[in-house]
Amino acid sequence: MLTLFERESLDLEALSEAQTAINVKQLSLQFASKQVLSEITMRIPAQRITALVGQSGCGKSTLISCFNRMNDLYSHCQYQGQVIIDGRDINHRRENVAQLRTRVGMVFQRPNPFPMSIFDNVCYGLRLQGITLRRELDDAVEQALRDAALWKEVKDRLFEPANVLSGGQQQRLVIARALALKPDILLLDEPTSALDPLTTLHIEELMAHLKKRCTIIIVTHNMQQAARVSDYTAFLHEGRLIEYADSDTLFTTPRKKQTEDYITGRYG
Numbered sequence: 001m002l003t004l005f006e007r008e009s010l011d012l013e014a015l016s017e018a019q020t021a022i023n024v025k026q027l028s029l030q031f032a033s034k035q036v037l038s039e040i041t042m043r044i045p046a047q048r049i050t051a052l053v054g055q056s057g058c059g060k061s062t063l064i065s066c067f068n069r070m071n072d073l074y075s076h077c078q079y080q081g082q083v084i085i086d087g088r089d090i091n092h093r094r095e096n097v098a099q100l101r102t103r104v105g106m107v108f109q110r111p112n113p114f115p116m117s118i119f120d121n122v123c124y125g126l127r128l129q130g131i132t133l134r135r136e137l138d139d140a141v142e143q144a145l146r147d148a149a150l151w152k153e154v155k156d157r158l159f160e161p162a163n164v165l166s167g168g169q170q171q172r173l174v175i176a177r178a179l180a181l182k183p184d185i186l187l188l189d190e191p192t193s194a195l196d197p198l199t200t201l202h203i204e205e206l207m208a209h210l211k212k213r214c215t216i217i218i219v220t221h222n223m224q225q226a227a228r229v230s231d232y233t234a235f236l237h238e239g240r241l242i243e244y245a246d247s248d249t250l251f252t253t254p255r256k257k258q259t260e261d262y263i264t265g266r267y268g
């Protein structure tokens with residue numbers, strides 16, 4: 001277990017471009033007249049796990065949704081500032097948002113398999129990309145299910161409906177669906193909050209393996225989980241980034257009183 005979650009700390013203030021997966025600059029966001037994010041500036045390291053923590057309603061889900069422009073779905077949403085991925089500001093009006101979302105995958109709190117077979121769920125995005133060769137799809141489905149640590153459990157029933165799977169299996173299926181597109185970045189919005197402790201551990205171990213290949217950003221209310229699995233943690237309060245540091249430091253010697261109060265459960 002210890003080696004699985006082993007950490008190698010980078011200096012967040014001095015990350016090079018190559019070490020940075022997402023460079024957030026002065027990002028602010030409003031839903032209609034409600035200010036939800038205010039001037040967030042942070043560099044999210046590549047191939048690491050970064051946790052976002054903070055009280056309910058502080059803007060965690062809204063912030064990760066800025067990383068694949070999911071907030072565009074709301075016409076009353078407006079944002080300012082930059083989110084730079086691969087050297088480009090994804091907020092630029094000419095950004096190809098469909099392509100962006102294949103590079104930046106997202107998994108939500110409640111597993112949301114599509115009403116179709118396990119196989120069709122995993123290759124859904126690939127088919128949208130125009131991949132139709134059966135052999136290619138077979139290989140990609142097997143690989144994604146192996147990567148999501150689900151292959152052994154489902155290999156003999158790939159054509160059964162996805163909703164026969166347990167909650168934890170469905171969540172790994174949804175992760176497999178995202179992984180089939182080989183994303184560079186995976187956004188996980190409270191991925192284990194609906195799961196039992198053993199299944200949660202399964203998903204946490206999976207994250208530790210996946211970070212060798214992609215950058216992971218996880219929203220969680222579970223401080224033990226953030227401390228256990230993430231390399232870096234950002235604490236938000238009322239849409240502002242209060243403290244951002246490597247997780248060992250943030251959870252043992254936070255610099256701000258507000259952070260300390262939150263992580264020790266004095267509020268929130």
Ligand SMILES: Nc1ncnc2c1ncn2[C@@H]1O[C@H](COP(=O)(O)OP(=O)(O)OP(=O)(O)O)[C@@H](O)[C@H]1O
Pocket residue numbers: 031034036054055056057058059060061062063074
């Ligand atoms: N589509 C929307 N339209 C209007 N307001 C929204 C929308 N989405 C979120 N909000 C508001 O933005 C604020 C931040 O919400 P967000 O879901 O990002 O918080 P959160 O920190 O993820 O909360 P939780 O931990 O409860 O999931 C809240 O006040 C919420 O009501």
